Amino acid sequence: MKNIIETKDVNVFYDTNHVLKDITMDIKEHSVTAFIGPSGCGKSTFIRCLNRMNDYIESFSMKGQVLIDGKDIYKKKVRVEELRQKVGMVFQKPNPFPKSIFENVAYGLHIQGETDKQLIAERVEKSLHRSALWKEVKDILHKSALSLSGGQQQRLCIARTLAVKPSVILMDEPASALDPISTAKIEELILELKQHYTIVIVTHNMQQASRISDRTAFFYMGDLIEYDKTKDIFTNPKKKETENYISGRFG
Amino acid sequence: MKLKRTAEKVIESGLALSGLITLLTTLGIIWVLVTESIGFFSEVSIVDFLFDTQWTPLFTQKHYGILPLLSGTFLTTSIAILVAVPLGVIIAVYLSEYAPYKFRITVKPLLELLAAVPTVVYGFFALTVVTPFLQSFIPGVSTFNALSAGLVMGIMIIPMISSLSEDALQALPKSLREASFGMGATRFQTAFKVAVPAASSGIIVSVILAIARAIGETMVVAMAAGQQPQLTLDPREGVETITAYIVQVSLGDVPHGSLAYKTIFAAGITLFAFTFLLNNISYWLKKKYQEKYE
Ligand SMILES: Nc1ncnc2c1ncn2[C@@H]1O[C@H](COP(=O)(O)OP(=O)(O)O)[C@@H](O)[C@H]1O
Numbered sequence: 412m413k414n415i416i417e418t419k420d421v422n423v424f425y426d427t428n429h430v431l432k433d434i435t436m437d438i439k440e441h442s443v444t445a446f447i448g449p450s451g452c453g454k455s456t457f458i459r460c461l462n463r464m465n466d467y468i469e470s471f472s473m474k475g476q477v478l479i480d481g482k483d484i485y486k487k488k489v490r491v492e493e494l495r496q497k498v499g500m501v502f503q504k505p506n507p508f509p510k511s512i513f514e515n516v517a518y519g520l521h522i523q524g525e526t527d528k529q530l531i532a533e534r535v536e537k538s539l540h541r542s543a544l545w546k547e548v549k550d551i552l553h554k555s556a557l558s559l560s561g562g563q564q565q566r567l568c569i570a571r572t573l574a575v576k577p578s579v580i581l582m583d584e585p586a587s588a589l590d591p592i593s594t595a596k597i598e599e600l601i602l603e604l605k606q607h608y609t610i611v612i613v614t615h616n617m618q619q620a621s622r623i624s625d626r627t628a629f630f631y632m633g634d635l636i637e638y639d640k641t642k643d644i645f646t647n648p649k650k651k652e653t654e655n656y657i658s659g660r661f662g
Numbered sequence: 663m664k665l666k667r668t669a670e671k672v673i674e675s676g677l678a679l680s681g682l683i684t685l686l687t688t689l690g691i692i693w694v695l696v697t698e699s700i701g702f703f704s705e706v707s708i709v710d711f712l713f714d715t716q717w718t719p720l721f722t723q724k725h726y727g728i729l730p731l732l733s734g735t736f737l738t739t740s741i742a743i744l745v746a747v748p749l750g751v752i753i754a755v756y757l758s759e760y761a762p763y764k765f766r767i768t769v770k771p772l773l774e775l776l777a778a779v780p781t782v783v784y785g786f787f788a789l790t791v792v793t794p795f796l797q798s799f800i801p802g803v804s805t806f807n808a809l810s811a812g813l814v815m816g817i818m819i820i821p822m823i824s825s826l827s828e829d830a831l832q833a834l835p836k837s838l839r840e841a842s843f844g845m846g847a848t849r850f851q852t853a854f855k856v857a858v859p860a861a862s863s864g865i866i867v868s869v870i871l872a873i874a875r876a877i878g879e880t881m882v883v884a885m886a887a888g889q890q891p892q893l894t895l896d897p898r899e900g901v902e903t904i905t906a907y908i909v910q911v912s913l914g915d916v917p918h919g920s921l922a923y924k925t926i927f928a929a930g931i932t933l934f935a936f937t938f939l940l941n942n943i944s945y946w947l948k949k950k951y952q953e954k955y956e
């Protein structure tokens with residue numbers, strides 16, 4: 412399978428603070444890639460480099476290249492709005508808009524200028540099916556999204572992202588604010604979504620990484636220490652730091 | 663130990679006392695307004711007060727219809743709001759959603775300073791700068807006119823709307839904007855399709871408070887809109903607002919206790935009813951809004 416994401420020598424600074432060092436990584440299409448590592452090691456910063464979500468941070472600067480489908484997304488002429496339709500994102504805390512459930516999922520189409528009501532309704536339904544939320548919300552589509560439970564809200568955020576038909580979905584600790592049952596549902600969902608999308612997920616939960624991902628990248632203090640098949644990372648790590656981290660012996 | 667407890671008691675009763683004084687003052691004001699108005703309405707029928715189209719208590723041919731004062735207040739307030747709401751909201755959106763952090767924290771206090779300019783300065787500005795300017799290209803603008811007073815009052819309350827609306831926008835969680843950007847929305851779409859609707863109750867509260875402020879504003883309208891109670895919606899004409907009328911009578915030589923004197927209380931209670939209502943609406947909205955986000 413082809414590489415949909417390639418990064419080359421990515422270095423990130425917040426002012427003078429050098430938080431990512433020479434990160435080079437390829438990510439294959441229709442795979443699940445997990446980023447693990449201790450808090451503050453740069454996982455969120457890196458995943459946000461993949462759809463330029465760091466653009467709004469004034470102190471942020473980056474060197475190196477991020478290629479999506481072979482195209483450098485940090486080139487001047489790239490339209491960042493188009494990029495993000497292709498590379499969607501789900502955040503740590505569920506963040507639905509204070510609008511109706513329907514409006515939340517339809518938002519991405521609205522901002523693209525879509526006015527065909529039929530098409531929007533179909534896409535909303537399909538996205539909610541895909542995010543395994545349809546059964547629970549089909550009769551309350553016009554209720555506020557804020558009335559849903561945390562786990563439902565997060566699946567709604569996933570549906571909202573699916574509705575714009577991305578190829579890649581970035582997830583930054585999508586289950587860390589959820590209870591175990593909701594977490595299990597999200598994990599199940601990720602495995603389903605893999606057939607149609609490329610998924611990159613940050614997680615601090617090692618079991619989660621081993622359950623759902625094909626490849627795992629271990630970050631430590633801004634360095635990409637090891638990146639390999641998940642099975643190999645967890646059973647046969649090549650670096651001392653990785654072994655220490657996954658076995659919980661970590662200072 | 664004992665001293666500390668005594669000190670605490672003293673502070674506690676001090677606080678209770680100041681609360682009590684505020685409450686008593688408010689009650690006192692309402693009491694005076696109500697009793698004096700009862701005096702007024704025992705001599706003038708409430709039907710005349712509400713439906714007569716002339717307000718001439720100081721003339722020989724006396725009429726006591728509040729409508730001209732209400733229309734004057736309505737006219738100047740509407741003009742002010744038409745100016746202040748769009749500009750205030752645009753400034754708030756710009757500062758909150760577009761401006762770099764440094765620019766925002768420099769400009770916001772400067773804007774708030776506008777609110778600290780004495781209103782008599784605004785009144786003078788309306789009368790001596792804005793009115794002649796308007797007269798230079800709009801035919802039929804009187805020396806005293808609702809338009810000039812309304813426009814300047816609008817400028818005066820912009821900071822109130824922009825500042826409170828900006829607070830409401832800034833109080834939104836950052837994650838809301840990230841969600842929108844993350845789906846490929848532009849800054850403009852994020853500002854107007856997500857941030858403004860999500861902060862709408864806060865923005866509406868700022869507008870209501872601004873309306874209350876415009877209704878209660880006295881100096882600008884007394885100086886620039888004039889003192890002729892007229893039932894008109896023509897902004898080029900001079901009008902008198904409720905507040906301007908109260909000033910006129912208070913400063914004039916109307917004998918205390920006369921019916922003419924009591925008119926200011928009837929006018930005052932009308933004004934009070936409006937601002938009281940607006941304050942309650944904004945309070946209610948604020949409460950509803952807080953519940954939603956907690
Ligand atoms: N907006 C920011 N401004 C300045 N420094 C930041 C910002 N976000 C993250 N950092 C710093 O960058 C480093 C990496 O953070 P982050 O990418 O959030 O790590 P992780 O997601 O692995 O916990 C940390 O040292 C953090 O303090």
Ligand SMILES: [Mg+2]
Pocket residue numbers: 454455456
């Ligand atoms: Mg993080």
